[in-house]
Amino acid sequence: MQACLRCKSAEQVRPKAILIGAASPAKRFNGEEKAGYQRLDQLAVDECKPERLKAPPLEQLVEGFYCDLCGHGFVACEWLKAEGNRRSR
Numbered sequence: 001m002q003a004c005l006r007c008k009s010a011e012q013v014r015p016k017a018i019l020i021g022a023a024s025p026a027k028r029f030n031g032e033e034k035a036g037y038q039r040l041d042q043l044a045v046d047e048c049k050p051e052r053l054k055a056p057p058l059e060q061l062v063e064g065f066y067c068d069l070c071g072h073g074f075v076a077c078e079w080l081k082a083e084g085n086r087r088s089r
């Protein structure tokens with residue numbers, strides 16, 4: 001089982017289909033960081049490996065995980081494009 005990205009524990013983690021964003025802020029704003037834009041820790045379709053995604057219109061629904069302890073949904077790190085993984089924190 002995948003460990004939670006926040007609490008680093010897999011104890012409360014279960015598989016769950018999660019909904020991800022249609023576009024990351026980087027894509028939405030042309031790579032520009034917009035001041036005041038709160039990134040809600042949400043992954044977006046363009047940050048995932050295309051071969052892992054379902055065909056449209058279900059591309060935002062991915063087989064991820066959910067941590068009951070943190071109330072946080074996430075996908076396994078192998079889903080992420082290395083280049084798209086430039087988070088500020």
Ligand SMILES: [Zn+2]
Binds near residue numbers: 007008070072
């Ligand atoms: Zn957690």
